[in-house]
Amino acid sequence: MRALREERGISLSTLARLAGVGKATLSGLENGTRNPTLETLYAVTAQLGVPLTAVLSGPAETPTVRGAAVSATLLEVFTDSDATYELYRMRVAPGPGQLSPAHQAGVTEHVTVFSGVLRAGPVDAPLTAAAGGHLRWTSDVPHSYAAVGDDEVWASLLLRYPRR
Amino acid sequence: MRALREERGISLSTLARLAGVGKATLSGLENGTRNPTLETLYAVTAQLGVPLTAVLSGPAETPTVRGAAVSATLLEVFTDSDATYELYRMRVAPGPGQLSPAHQAGVTEHVTVFSGVLRAGPVDAPLTAAAGGHLRWTSDVPHSYAAVGDDEVWASLLLRYPRR
DNA sequence: CGTCGTCGTTCCGTAAACGGAACAGCCGGT
DNA sequence: ACCGGCTGTTCCGTTTACGGAACGACGACG
Numbered sequence: 001m002r003a004l005r006e007e008r009g010i011s012l013s014t015l016a017r018l019a020g021v022g023k024a025t026l027s028g029l030e031n032g033t034r035n036p037t038l039e040t041l042y043a044v045t046a047q048l049g050v051p052l053t054a055v056l057s058g059p060a061e062t063p064t065v066r067g068a069a070v071s072a073t074l075l076e077v078f079t080d081s082d083a084t085y086e087l088y089r090m091r092v093a094p095g096p097g098q099l100s101p102a103h104q105a106g107v108t109e110h111v112t113v114f115s116g117v118l119r120a121g122p123v124d125a126p127l128t129a130a131a132g133g134h135l136r137w138t139s140d141v142p143h144s145y146a147a148v149g150d151d152e153v154w155a156s157l158l159l160r161y162p163r164r
Numbered sequence: 165m166r167a168l169r170e171e172r173g174i175s176l177s178t179l180a181r182l183a184g185v186g187k188a189t190l191s192g193l194e195n196g197t198r199n200p201t202l203e204t205l206y207a208v209t210a211q212l213g214v215p216l217t218a219v220l221s222g223p224a225e226t227p228t229v230r231g232a233a234v235s236a237t238l239l240e241v242f243t244d245s246d247a248t249y250e251l252y253r254m255r256v257a258p259g260p261g262q263l264s265p266a267h268q269a270g271v272t273e274h275v276t277v278f279s280g281v282l283r284a285g286p287v288d289a290p291l292t293a294a295a296g297g298h299l300r301w302t303s304d305v306p307h308s309y310a311a312v313g314d315d316e317v318w319a320s321l322l323l324r325y326p327r328r
Numbered sequence: 329c330g331t332c333g334t335c336g337t338t339c340c341g342t343a344a345a346c347g348g349a350a351c352a353g354c355c356g357g358t
Numbered sequence: 359a360c361c362g363g364c365t366g367t368t369c370c371g372t373t374t375a376c377g378g379a380a381c382g383a384c385g386a387c388g
Contacts, residue, residue, distance in 0.1 A: 012336055022377035027337060034375065035201045037345080114278040114318050154278050156320040176366055186347035191367060198345065201375080 002030040004048050019047040092118060092145050092153040109143070109159055111135040116153035120145045166194040168212050183211040256282060256309050256317040273307070273323060275299040280317030284309045 005015050012030070016023040021043055028034035029044070090111070111120055113129045120135055121127040122143050127135045137143065147153040169179050176194070180187040185207055192198035193208070254275070275284055277293045285291040285301045287308050293299050301307065311317045 011334075013334070016377095023336075024338075024378080025376060028375085031337090035203045037199045037201050037375070038205065039199045040376080041202065112320060114320075156276060156278075158322070175364080177364080180347095186345095187366075188348080188368075189346060192345085195367090201345070204346080 005030075008048065015044070015047060019043045090145075090153075090155045090157045092116070092147045092155070108136065108138050109157065111158075112156045114154045114156070116151040117148035118145065118153045118155055119148050169194075172212065179208070179211060183207045254309075254317075254319045254321045256280070256311045256319070272300065272302050273321065275322075276320045278318045278320070280315040281312035282309065282317045282319055283312050 005012070010018075012026055013023055016026040019026070021040055025034065025036070025040060026044065029036050029040070111118065111129070113135075117128065117130045118135070119126050119128045120143065121137050126144060126146075127137070128148065129135050169176070174182075176190055177187055180190040183190070185204055189198065189200075189204060190208065193200050193204070275282065275293070276298045277295055279295050281292065281294045282297075282299070283290050283292045284299055285307055290308060290310075291299045291301070292312065
């Protein structure tokens with residue numbers, strides 16, 4: 001935490017002012033003598049430009065399963081300027097589902113389901129998620145997308161390309 | 165958060181006892197009327213068997229306006245390992261809307277609406293999007309989220325932090 | 329050697345998060 | 359209808375995290 005601040009070359013006083021927290025708070029936070037609220041912690045991490053998870057010792061495991069594909073309508077809504085991320089809005093119609101070939105190595109797919117039930121992932125071991133669920137896998141193998149049941153599925157699809 | 169508990173079939177009272185926190189605390193936590201300390205949050209998530217990152221959400225990104233009902237619920241679904249992107253699933257309830265303070269300079273917000281009509285963006289010049297629409301703005305100024313009409317809004321929220 | 333500016337820590341009154349208890353609502357059994 | 363046990367919410371006194379101010383330490387400058 002302190003390291004994050006120091007490698008940016010800003011003082012405790014400055015960071016406290018920028019983040020809108022007291023110096024006493026930030027000092028105690030860096031020394032581990034306080035038990036911060038989320039609000040406080042976020043104010044500081046946001047100012048440092050890192051997500052909360054960057055300062056939490058949390059495991060944040062990555063249950064990487066492989067494969068998945070879209071049998072759906074993809075609407076590209078955003079591509080990052082340096083093209084390492086692509087965000088899509090996805091609709092999967094009821095039916096037999098669709099297959100997607102393997103992407104380049106290192107590509108990760110993130111799917112968040114908003115309505116319906118989606119079965120997606122590697123063709124040999126697909127995952128299932130209902131509304132609110134989130135799936136993740138590395139898409140360097142063939143993968144599939146299918147709506148479970150009679151309802152269409154709406155979801156967001158985020159493609160993450162490896163840093164070049 | 166509440167969903168995590170309910171899908172395990174345990175009551176609020178039971179979880180509070182197992183996690184060693186007060187029922188009032190857990191109740192307020194699930195309803196977004198508290199700003200929990202890390203200690204409290206960890207006690208609960210550890211008992212649920214999920215990492216802290218599984219429930220990190222709204223209060224941090226859109227700090228709960230004290231005394232007011234929270235109208236936007238954020239569920240973090242994914243944080244990139246190098247911490248330049250955060251993907252959220254967002255629900256905005258009908259009502260007066262919710263304000264979010266300015267983020268650090270250079271942060272861009274991307275919102276894709278899945279259902280309902282969302283009015284969001286800088287407080288002085290908000291944008292509107294219906295299902296399928298996409299909004300984007302730089303979030304270094306205060307911005308707001310509000311559902312237009314009587315229907316709740318479901319959307320994805322992508323936060324892009326500047327490359328360091 | 330004094331003075332100034334900034335560093336990070338500590339003190340302290342205030343605001344709020346905390347746990348326990350009391351509460352109303354709902355069900356199932358008698 | 360009555361009760362006992364459960365649900366989740368609200369009330370309230372205690373604890374504690376909060377920010378502002380005061381503090382000593384250090385370095386730069388005259």
